[in-house]
Amino acid sequence: MTQRQDPHSLEARIHEHYDALPPAEKRLGDLLLSFPGDIATYSAGELAQAAGTSRAAASRFFQRLGYRDFNEARQQAREAKRWGSPVYLSSASPSGGQPGSTQASQPIADHLAQERDNLTLTLESIRPDRLRDAVDALAHARRVHVAGFRNSHMLASYLQRQLQIVRPDVALLPRAGQTLAEDLVDIAEGDVLVMVGMRRRVALVSRILEIARRQGARTLLLTDPSAAEPTQNATWAFVCEVRSQSLFDSYSAAMSVMNLLCSSLFHHELHQGQERLKRIETLHDDLEELDALSWLTQRNSGTTTS
Template sequence: MTDMRLDERIARHRSELSPQERRAADTLLAHLDDLATYRAAELADLAGVSKATMSRLFRSLGFAGFDEVRDHLRTLRSAGLPQRVDGTPDMEAIAANEAAHVAAAVSQPRIGEAIEWLAKAERVLILGWRGSFSVALQMRHQLVQARNHVTLGPFPGQAVGEEIASLRPGDVLVLYGFRRRPRTFGALLERAASTGAKIILIADPTALPHVPLVDLWLECQVETTLAFDSYSAPSTLTSVIADGVLSTLGSAAHDRVSRIAGAYQEIGEVE
């Protein structure tokens, strides 16, 4: 049962719980997103049960006590599940943490290689899933201003295999692979590596097992003390890379920017 989430444990053992323990369990479920911000006594008060009942519930669910519940929630958070594990957020500490993550992301020595590959590639394919897709979309939006033949995926209903099958030597695949990746991520990388295209992986440290399959890895931290991951570091790194490609391509890129701006104006697409 150690691999089961708290809500799964409650569902599994609900029929075995006393009426008071079920009331306590319902309170845990109602506060699952910020459970670790409470003390055990506060949870007991919220449920209208005794502290002893709350303690019995924890033991019935496989925990020695509320400290183990907190550790369990921190483990879930480190795996990417939205969980509040601290009290009132310290905004100054959060801002400092974000700044440190951004600084680390944009100071990596191999960024220049990534820029050169993306500037010279025949075609660029950018892939991202779940939270990673928003940064992948940013990369496509910015990179397509500087060069042509930039493709993004996967969109709803799109099979990634179709895109991977089109890769060949001279192309570059940019993979955004932050935690809670799809189960097929490793197999996709193996297939992409066999095409001869260069592979750039932009991901947090949980992607380390996949690094041997790629040509270049750029690390970005996304973990915060908040319930959700932050993509400020990946977003800033993406802008730095796109800016570098624009600069590397020089007049060709600036001519493209002018043509795009002219197209916007002619069809009245943007203000």
């Protein structure tokens, strides 16, 4: 089945007019159909050069598609990139090159620089007092609920497992095979809901935050800079940069924030956290669940072989 397109998107407009395009404009159309995100990065002149056409032809091309000018089309593409559309995040050129060029890139260095920027911008944006308040709420909550959808579900699952090491009564939503209502009904005053909502969020993110707030819970939202409406329903919102050198979002900054939350929570309730960890490790040992523990037991009893 062919995926339906927004009738006002760049690709849909090109397809609608494609057969009637003059050859010079059709070359530009072909370039943008392959990598529509390039329009957000490069000038009209650079795109025209890459397509082997003139700036005048490029100007006529965008007006033929119904845009006032090139800048209107570029703004639309930038919004699509900001929202995280993989079609618009991909590019015909390596980092730093011209559209359609084969200029060599430095993938490791470029990736490292972007990751460093993401971590710096994310962690420097978190106010220490807001972090303390959120950690205190997580420590004293009756119950903690962690939710996420699509890629954010993977992050939420990781966070729930780490929080569960430090404190009891941490649930992941939605549970497998369940609809949301059965889980949301138990959220109440004294609880904390942690919502992981990275870009390309589902509409349920805002609705769940609102329901949790209405039922008396405090809410912590881990999101990215594209968020607007969801942050209005959150008690605390920590914004994580997700930009990368490719069409795949980077979640290293989000993982770092989750690590910060969990380690801060552990030190906030140090005695309780240590006692819980000891009990967990004792159960690991009793069940012989982990190879490393089995190896350690054998070594201590003198039964290991080299």
